[in-house]
Amino acid sequence: MKYITFALAKGRLAKQTLALLEQIGITCEEMKDEKTRKLIFVNKELGFKFFLSKASDVPTYVELGAADIGVVGKDTILEAGRKLYEVLDLNCGKCRMCVAGPASAKEQLNNGSLIRVASKYPSIAKDYFYNKKHQTVEIIKLNGSVELAPIVGLSEVIVDIVETGSTLRENGLEVLEEICPLSARVVVNEVSMKMQHERITKLLKDLKKVIPE
Ligand SMILES: Nc1ncnc2c1ncn2[C@@H]1O[C@H](COP(=O)(O)OP(=O)(O)OP(=O)(O)O)[C@@H](O)[C@H]1O
Ligand SMILES: O=P(O)(O)OC[C@H]1O[C@H](OP(=O)(O)OP(=O)(O)O)[C@H](O)[C@@H]1O
Structure with a gap:
Protein backbone atom coordinates (compact mmCIF):
# COMPACT_ATOMS: atom_id res chain seq x y z
CA MET A 1 0.00 0.00 0.00
CA LYS A 94 -10.88 30.33 14.38
CA CYS A 95 -9.79 33.95 14.18
CA ARG A 96 -10.03 36.94 11.81
CA MET A 97 -7.64 38.78 9.52
CA CYS A 98 -8.04 42.46 10.26
CA VAL A 99 -6.70 45.90 9.61
CA ALA A 100 -5.94 47.34 13.05
CA GLY A 101 -4.39 50.45 14.49
CA PRO A 102 -5.02 53.32 16.88
CA ALA A 103 -8.48 54.89 16.60
CA SER A 104 -6.72 57.97 15.22
CA ALA A 105 -5.73 56.03 12.08
CA LYS A 106 -9.36 55.63 11.01
CA GLU A 107 -9.42 58.89 9.13
CA GLN A 108 -6.13 58.30 7.33
CA LEU A 109 -7.42 54.89 6.31
CA ASN A 110 -10.42 56.42 4.62
CA ASN A 111 -9.22 59.73 3.22
CA GLY A 112 -6.89 58.29 0.61
CA SER A 113 -3.60 59.28 2.31
CA LEU A 114 -0.60 57.11 1.53
CA ILE A 115 -0.46 54.99 4.67
CA ARG A 116 2.10 52.43 5.80
CA VAL A 117 0.81 48.94 6.58
CA ALA A 118 2.98 46.56 8.60
CA SER A 119 2.22 42.83 8.38
CA LYS A 120 3.46 39.26 8.59
CA TYR A 121 1.09 38.76 5.66
CA PRO A 122 2.24 41.15 2.89
CA SER A 123 0.37 39.30 0.10
CA ILE A 124 -2.93 39.35 1.97
CA ALA A 125 -2.39 43.03 2.84
CA LYS A 126 -1.52 43.87 -0.77
CA ASP A 127 -4.50 41.98 -2.16
CA TYR A 128 -6.85 43.69 0.28
CA PHE A 129 -5.66 47.25 -0.25
CA TYR A 130 -4.87 47.07 -3.99
CA ASN A 131 -7.51 44.70 -5.36
CA LYS A 132 -10.41 45.11 -2.94
CA LYS A 133 -10.07 48.72 -1.75
CA HIS A 134 -8.19 50.07 -4.78
CA GLN A 135 -5.98 52.03 -2.41
CA THR A 136 -2.24 52.55 -2.79
CA VAL A 137 -0.34 51.82 0.42
CA GLU A 138 3.23 51.09 1.47
CA ILE A 139 3.53 47.56 2.81
CA ILE A 140 6.21 46.74 5.37
CA LYS A 141 6.90 43.04 6.00
CA LEU A 142 7.48 42.07 9.63
CA ASN A 143 7.95 38.63 11.18
CA GLY A 144 6.06 38.95 14.47
CA SER A 145 4.85 41.22 17.27
CA VAL A 146 3.34 43.30 14.49
CA GLU A 147 1.30 45.38 17.00
CA LEU A 148 4.52 47.19 17.82
CA ALA A 149 4.63 48.89 14.43
CA PRO A 150 1.97 51.60 14.94
CA ILE A 151 3.09 52.12 18.55
CA VAL A 152 6.66 52.97 17.60
CA GLY A 153 5.76 54.86 14.43
CA LEU A 154 6.84 52.29 11.86
CA SER A 155 3.39 52.23 10.28
CA GLU A 156 -0.05 53.78 10.60
CA VAL A 157 -1.88 50.43 10.63
CA ILE A 158 -1.25 46.68 10.65
CA VAL A 159 -2.83 43.70 8.95
CA ASP A 160 -2.82 40.84 11.42
CA ILE A 161 -4.71 37.99 13.03
CA VAL A 162 -7.17 38.87 15.79
CA GLU A 163 -8.62 36.16 17.97
CA THR A 164 -9.69 37.45 21.39
CA GLY A 165 -8.59 41.02 20.69
CA SER A 166 -6.48 41.13 23.89
CA THR A 167 -3.21 41.91 22.14
CA LEU A 168 -4.79 44.88 20.40
CA ARG A 169 -6.55 46.13 23.56
CA GLU A 170 -3.46 45.86 25.73
CA ASN A 171 -1.57 47.96 23.23
CA GLY A 172 -4.16 50.69 22.71
CA LEU A 173 -5.13 49.46 19.26
CA GLU A 174 -8.43 48.34 17.75
CA VAL A 175 -9.89 46.56 14.76
CA LEU A 176 -10.48 49.14 12.04
CA GLU A 177 -11.59 46.87 9.20
CA GLU A 178 -12.22 43.15 8.91
CA ILE A 179 -10.64 41.39 5.94
CA CYS A 180 -11.86 37.80 6.30
CA PRO A 181 -12.62 35.04 8.80
CA LEU A 182 -9.95 32.34 9.25
N1 LIG B 1 -4.61 34.11 18.16
C1 LIG B 1 -4.04 33.58 17.08
N2 LIG B 1 -2.91 34.11 16.62
C2 LIG B 1 -2.28 33.57 15.57
N3 LIG B 1 -2.74 32.52 14.86
C3 LIG B 1 -3.89 31.98 15.28
C4 LIG B 1 -4.58 32.47 16.40
N4 LIG B 1 -5.67 31.71 16.56
C5 LIG B 1 -5.64 30.78 15.60
N5 LIG B 1 -4.57 30.94 14.80
C6 LIG B 1 -4.21 30.08 13.67
O1 LIG B 1 -3.00 29.41 14.03
C7 LIG B 1 -1.99 29.59 13.05
C8 LIG B 1 -0.70 30.08 13.67
O2 LIG B 1 -0.15 29.18 14.50
P1 LIG B 1 1.17 29.61 15.25
O3 LIG B 1 0.94 30.88 16.00
O4 LIG B 1 1.63 28.46 16.00
O5 LIG B 1 2.14 29.88 14.04
P2 LIG B 1 2.90 31.18 13.60
O6 LIG B 1 2.78 32.27 14.62
O7 LIG B 1 2.46 31.49 12.20
O8 LIG B 1 4.32 30.60 13.61
P3 LIG B 1 5.65 31.31 13.32
O9 LIG B 1 5.51 32.74 13.79
O10 LIG B 1 6.60 30.48 14.12
O11 LIG B 1 5.81 31.21 11.84
C9 LIG B 1 -2.42 30.72 12.17
O12 LIG B 1 -2.01 30.43 10.86
C10 LIG B 1 -3.92 30.82 12.36
O13 LIG B 1 -4.56 30.17 11.29
O1 LIG C 1 -6.47 38.55 19.47
P1 LIG C 1 -5.49 37.76 20.31
O2 LIG C 1 -6.17 36.63 21.03
O3 LIG C 1 -4.70 38.63 21.21
O4 LIG C 1 -4.49 37.02 19.30
C1 LIG C 1 -3.84 37.69 18.26
C2 LIG C 1 -2.36 37.77 18.44
O5 LIG C 1 -1.79 36.45 18.40
C3 LIG C 1 -0.89 36.34 17.30
O6 LIG C 1 0.41 36.56 17.67
P2 LIG C 1 1.40 35.39 18.10
O7 LIG C 1 1.17 35.03 19.51
O8 LIG C 1 1.32 34.26 17.09
O9 LIG C 1 2.81 36.09 18.02
P3 LIG C 1 3.46 36.93 16.84
O10 LIG C 1 2.82 38.27 16.88
O11 LIG C 1 4.89 37.00 17.19
O12 LIG C 1 3.18 36.21 15.54
C4 LIG C 1 -1.34 37.44 16.35
O13 LIG C 1 -0.30 37.84 15.48
C5 LIG C 1 -1.76 38.54 17.29
O14 LIG C 1 -0.65 39.27 17.74
Missing part, protein backbone atom coordinates in the same frame (compact mmCIF):
# COMPACT_ATOMS: atom_id res chain seq x y z
CA LYS A 2 1.34 3.46 -0.89
CA TYR A 3 1.71 5.73 2.10
CA ILE A 4 -0.40 8.85 2.40
CA THR A 5 1.71 11.63 3.84
CA PHE A 6 0.34 14.42 6.03
CA ALA A 7 2.07 17.77 6.53
CA LEU A 8 0.72 19.33 9.71
CA ALA A 9 1.36 22.86 10.91
CA LYS A 10 3.23 22.86 14.21
CA GLY A 11 2.32 25.39 16.86
CA ARG A 12 -1.21 26.42 17.77
CA LEU A 13 -3.03 24.16 15.32
CA ALA A 14 -1.06 20.95 15.91
CA LYS A 15 -2.88 19.65 18.99
CA GLN A 16 -6.35 20.23 17.57
CA THR A 17 -5.40 18.64 14.26
CA LEU A 18 -3.96 15.54 15.94
CA ALA A 19 -7.06 15.27 18.14
CA LEU A 20 -9.36 15.33 15.07
CA LEU A 21 -7.27 12.69 13.30
CA GLU A 22 -7.32 10.56 16.43
CA GLN A 23 -11.12 10.72 16.50
CA ILE A 24 -11.23 9.05 13.09
CA GLY A 25 -8.75 6.40 14.14
CA ILE A 26 -5.66 7.94 12.56
CA THR A 27 -3.18 7.92 15.38
CA CYS A 28 0.51 8.16 15.88
CA GLU A 29 1.54 7.63 19.48
CA GLU A 30 5.16 8.63 18.88
CA MET A 31 4.10 12.03 17.68
CA LYS A 32 2.41 12.91 20.96
CA ASP A 33 5.74 12.92 22.76
CA GLU A 34 6.32 16.65 23.11
CA LYS A 35 10.02 16.13 23.81
CA THR A 36 10.78 14.18 20.66
CA ARG A 37 13.11 15.77 18.12
CA LYS A 38 12.05 13.28 15.48
CA LEU A 39 10.55 14.96 12.43
CA ILE A 40 8.65 12.23 10.61
CA PHE A 41 6.38 9.52 11.97
CA VAL A 42 5.08 6.40 10.31
CA ASN A 43 2.03 4.30 11.05
CA LYS A 44 2.79 1.19 9.01
CA GLU A 45 -0.49 -0.59 9.74
CA LEU A 46 -2.61 2.30 8.52
CA GLY A 47 -0.27 3.33 5.72
CA PHE A 48 0.14 6.93 6.89
CA LYS A 49 3.16 9.14 7.40
CA PHE A 50 3.03 12.42 9.32
CA PHE A 51 5.33 15.33 9.73
CA LEU A 52 5.05 18.64 11.52
CA SER A 53 6.55 21.63 9.77
CA LYS A 54 6.46 25.37 10.15
CA ALA A 55 2.93 26.45 9.21
CA SER A 56 4.14 28.62 6.34
CA ASP A 57 5.92 25.64 4.75
CA VAL A 58 2.87 23.34 4.69
CA PRO A 59 1.48 24.69 1.35
CA THR A 60 4.93 24.23 -0.23
CA TYR A 61 5.18 20.56 0.82
CA VAL A 62 1.68 19.89 -0.44
CA GLU A 63 1.85 21.73 -3.76
CA LEU A 64 5.15 20.09 -4.65
CA GLY A 65 3.90 16.61 -3.68
CA ALA A 66 6.21 15.92 -0.72
CA ALA A 67 2.98 15.61 1.26
CA ASP A 68 -0.39 14.46 -0.06
CA ILE A 69 -2.48 16.27 2.54
CA GLY A 70 -1.86 19.34 4.70
CA VAL A 71 -3.62 20.98 7.59
CA VAL A 72 -2.97 24.69 7.99
CA GLY A 73 -4.66 28.03 8.66
CA LYS A 74 -6.54 29.83 5.88
CA ASP A 75 -4.23 32.82 6.46
CA THR A 76 -1.22 30.71 5.51
CA ILE A 77 -3.00 29.34 2.43
CA LEU A 78 -3.94 32.83 1.25
CA GLU A 79 -0.47 34.20 1.88
CA ALA A 80 1.29 31.31 0.13
CA GLY A 81 -0.81 31.55 -3.05
CA ARG A 82 0.10 27.98 -4.00
CA LYS A 83 -1.83 25.64 -6.31
CA LEU A 84 -3.68 23.30 -3.97
CA TYR A 85 -7.12 21.88 -3.48
CA GLU A 86 -8.64 23.38 -0.34
CA VAL A 87 -11.13 20.68 0.53
CA LEU A 88 -12.34 21.05 4.10
CA ASP A 89 -12.88 23.71 6.77
CA LEU A 90 -12.08 22.14 10.14
CA ASN A 91 -13.86 24.92 12.02
CA CYS A 92 -11.08 25.17 14.60
CA GLY A 93 -8.28 27.70 15.12
CA SER A 183 -9.84 28.74 10.42
CA ALA A 184 -7.83 25.57 9.88
CA ARG A 185 -8.29 23.96 6.48
CA VAL A 186 -7.39 20.66 4.86
CA VAL A 187 -5.48 21.03 1.60
CA VAL A 188 -4.68 18.27 -0.87
CA ASN A 189 -2.04 17.92 -3.58
CA GLU A 190 -3.69 18.04 -7.01
CA VAL A 191 -2.07 14.82 -8.28
CA SER A 192 -2.67 12.90 -5.03
CA MET A 193 -6.33 13.84 -5.23
CA LYS A 194 -6.54 11.91 -8.49
CA MET A 195 -4.12 9.05 -7.75
CA GLN A 196 -5.31 8.34 -4.20
CA HIS A 197 -8.87 9.47 -4.74
CA GLU A 198 -10.61 6.68 -2.88
CA ARG A 199 -8.53 6.81 0.31
CA ILE A 200 -8.50 10.58 0.44
CA THR A 201 -12.24 10.87 -0.14
CA LYS A 202 -12.92 8.33 2.61
CA LEU A 203 -10.65 10.23 4.97
CA LEU A 204 -12.38 13.55 4.24
CA LYS A 205 -15.78 11.94 4.72
CA ASP A 206 -14.68 10.61 8.13
CA LEU A 207 -13.20 13.97 9.12
CA LYS A 208 -16.43 15.79 8.23
CA LYS A 209 -18.24 13.72 10.87
CA VAL A 210 -15.99 14.91 13.69
CA ILE A 211 -15.59 18.60 12.82
CA PRO A 212 -16.49 20.70 15.89
CA GLU A 213 -19.72 22.74 15.66
